[in-house]
Amino acid sequence: MAETVGLKARRAGRLSGVDAFLWFVRVVVLVAVAWGSYKSISSGRLTAAQWRGLIVAGVSQGAVYGLVALGYTMVYGVLRFINFAHGEVFMAGSMIGFFVANGLSGTAMWASLPFVALLIALLAAMATSTSISLVLERVAYRPLRGLPRLVPFITAVGASFFLQYTFAGLFGADSKAYPPVEALKGGFTIVGFRFGKVQALVIVATIVMMIGLYLFVERTKAGRAIRAVSEDQEMASLMGINVDRSIALVFAVGGAMAGAGGLLYGLTFGQVDFLSGFLVGIKAFTASVLGGIGNLAGAMVGGLVLGLIESLGPSLVLFGLGVPSAHQLQDVVAFLALVMILIFRPTGILGERLAEERA
Amino acid sequence: MRKPRWLVSIALFGALALVAAACAEEEEPGAEEFSPGPLGAVTVEPGAPIKIAVFESLSGDTASLGEDQLRAVQVAVDDKGGELLGHPIEIVELDDGCAAEQGTTGAQRIVADPEIVGVIGTSCSGAAIPAMEILSEEGFTMISGSNTSPLLTSIAGEEATAHLPGYFRTAHNDEIQGAAAANFVFSELGLTKAATIHDGDPYTEGLATAFGKSFEELGGEVVLATSVGVDQKDMKPVLTEVAAAGAELVYFPIFQPAADFIAAQAKEVAGLDAAVLMGADGLLSDTYIELPQTEGMYFSGPASPTGSEYEEFVGKYEAQFGEKPIQAFHAHAYDAANVLFAAVEEVAVEEDDGTVHIDREQFRNAVAATSGFQGLTGTITCDEFGDCADPKITVVRNTEAEKTIDQVRANVLYTFEP
Numbered sequence: 001m002a003e004t005v006g007l008k009a010r011r012a013g014r015l016s017g018v019d020a021f022l023w024f025v026r027v028v029v030l031v032a033v034a035w036g037s038y039k040s041i042s043s044g045r046l047t048a049a050q051w052r053g054l055i056v057a058g059v060s061q062g063a064v065y066g067l068v069a070l071g072y073t074m075v076y077g078v079l080r081f082i083n084f085a086h087g088e089v090f091m092a093g094s095m096i097g098f099f100v101a102n103g104l105s106g107t108a109m110w111a112s113l114p115f116v117a118l119l120i121a122l123l124a125a126m127a128t129s130t131s132i133s134l135v136l137e138r139v140a141y142r143p144l145r146g147l148p149r150l151v152p153f154i155t156a157v158g159a160s161f162f163l164q165y166t167f168a169g170l171f172g173a174d175s176k177a178y179p180p181v182e183a184l185k186g187g188f189t190i191v192g193f194r195f196g197k198v199q200a201l202v203i204v205a206t207i208v209m210m211i212g213l214y215l216f217v218e219r220t221k222a223g224r225a226i227r228a229v230s231e232d233q234e235m236a237s238l239m240g241i242n243v244d245r246s247i248a249l250v251f252a253v254g255g256a257m258a259g260a261g262g263l264l265y266g267l268t269f270g271q272v273d274f275l276s277g278f279l280v281g282i283k284a285f286t287a288s289v290l291g292g293i294g295n296l297a298g299a300m301v302g303g304l305v306l307g308l309i310e311s312l313g314p315s316l317v318l319f320g321l322g323v324p325s326a327h328q329l330q331d332v333v334a335f336l337a338l339v340m341i342l343i344f345r346p347t348g349i350l351g352e353r354l355a356e357e358r359a
Numbered sequence: 360m361r362k363p364r365w366l367v368s369i370a371l372f373g374a375l376a377l378v379a380a381a382c383a384e385e386e387e388p389g390a391e392e393f394s395p396g397p398l399g400a401v402t403v404e405p406g407a408p409i410k411i412a413v414f415e416s417l418s419g420d421t422a423s424l425g426e427d428q429l430r431a432v433q434v435a436v437d438d439k440g441g442e443l444l445g446h447p448i449e450i451v452e453l454d455d456g457c458a459a460e461q462g463t464t465g466a467q468r469i470v471a472d473p474e475i476v477g478v479i480g481t482s483c484s485g486a487a488i489p490a491m492e493i494l495s496e497e498g499f500t501m502i503s504g505s506n507t508s509p510l511l512t513s514i515a516g517e518e519a520t521a522h523l524p525g526y527f528r529t530a531h532n533d534e535i536q537g538a539a540a541a542n543f544v545f546s547e548l549g550l551t552k553a554a555t556i557h558d559g560d561p562y563t564e565g566l567a568t569a570f571g572k573s574f575e576e577l578g579g580e581v582v583l584a585t586s587v588g589v590d591q592k593d594m595k596p597v598l599t600e601v602a603a604a605g606a607e608l609v610y611f612p613i614f615q616p617a618a619d620f621i622a623a624q625a626k627e628v629a630g631l632d633a634a635v636l637m638g639a640d641g642l643l644s645d646t647y648i649e650l651p652q653t654e655g656m657y658f659s660g661p662a663s664p665t666g667s668e669y670e671e672f673v674g675k676y677e678a679q680f681g682e683k684p685i686q687a688f689h690a691h692a693y694d695a696a697n698v699l700f701a702a703v704e705e706v707a708v709e710e711d712d713g714t715v716h717i718d719r720e721q722f723r724n725a726v727a728a729t730s731g732f733q734g735l736t737g738t739i740t741c742d743e744f745g746d747c748a749d750p751k752i753t754v755v756r757n758t759e760a761e762k763t764i765d766q767v768r769a770n771v772l773y774t775f776e777p
Contacts, residue, residue: 177619312596314597327585327586327596
């Protein structure tokens, strides 16, 4: 008894320096955020409507991050490695979405039935990303299953370059401008929140896909098989579940979500090039870690939080603190949030389940 | 008693050196007149080429800026009959990539080749600053046809931080372009509240700052001076700040693709839908003015040269490369090449067998002494900080009627000559 008390005391003594430092960082960050926000809001620089506009922009951007983050988190959930080529799967969807949209933009359908045309582009983007994701799994990752996790990780980096430069070679390195969609111009206001039509489309499409994914994972047999494989591969295969098939399915679903995200991203920003996937991939990875990697709802929550941090952070906190050119630091803010999460809550926002089961 | 000893040895050494120098002079009268100065010299053997480095942006988004100037230098070489002092002119092509890293590597490659006489370049100010740190020290002289950042030469008549000896340019200093844009906005458009956005690159920052300074001197107000990331896509937050500050005009002298997103998203931000958008010469390209969201935008940039000599130049350019000049700085690069050739001809020491010596310091001084040189862009006279241009800035507008970059450039609303 006395011994354990002594041990505890010794441990406490040993960690106290680090702990004190972390508490110090925590307090500094909290004070900075609170002070910056207070200064920003009390200065009345932006009107309430403008703040709401930033929130809508953040949610819409975050929805796309969330869709892409699902792919990272699902693959991590079953295979415990980060599929770093996932950003390129996203880019492929965005690129093919551009070609389909561009082809359709000259037709009468583009003007008369724009949403049918967009649905066709969406399906094409999802199909492309799904196929690429499946091929990746079969060619690059399956032969390496069972090897140390670093091996598929390095392969993923290689696959990422391969895909980037294949697309650059096939379609050129210039950036491609999405055709304008008349039906998506303008916006509307709901309870004081002004939505651009593109933003509304992104948010609605994301909600629909999230519900679909939830039903698929929770209610179907294939979904149950995926969950079983992510719990314990060996036991799942003993129960008669085809593990290879389930893993392929995970890649397919993740790819489809990334493809949809690619098209929505293209519609939001109007452009895509062969390197578009890199930054979005990193951001989506950040989102999945923020939300708690391996957790589906966490990916979405992480995406939304990251989108909001990016959109509001510079104006709310940095501008309030008097940082010059605050908006140039958008990415810095996003990655700083990741660092903070890794220091103070390594399991992520919704990460308890993972922590209990596998930590 | 120790001190005098080394003093004596120094005095002795000095005396010996004097005697040696005196003897040397007497021994070979006239045979070896040329002796290199402190920066060294280039010796061109009979039949060997005179090498000129052309250090322009030849890849990536800004490749057209460099390609245009490389072609102009080739036309200048052809106009010389491909020869200088009986030696063929050899162009060494280097890519500045419009980036600081490639500015450094390119400059290292230039100093590694002691046969290179001078440098035409770079395309981008961001590459020129690190390049000059290497080139200046090694005695090289560089003349740029498209660097415009005030940092490279002078700001408000004072030496700027990045100015180094051996740097010259035939392009304007952006202080003048900033003043031109500010005058146009304040006097012609009658707007008094402006916001500026740059992306951290020396060219964009220099121009945005110069615009802001002139605008405030005229009596206008810069309500927000901010910046964005080069890769940033979501411009709504920064544009919301611009709208909140009450800007009537947004001046963003940056590059594509960031400028695409600013122009597109400005229309979606409440309070900015009526604001006037204005860019600068970095955006005067086909790919930018083709975008639907850039309709109605104003651009400041160097005036297109006029006159029969320029027409003749365009004719040669078109005959050789199959298209009209693709960017705004070809005439400046052509003039830069001719200034360089004239300085080489002035300082070169020729021997009877055809060997040519070019002293680097004298060459640098000859370029610096350029005065009243008639070029395509006007009368070129170098000041003490290396600004040699005869600047003429115009403001043009992209309206519904203009479909190509040439048409936009021809839609001149305002001309500024200091």
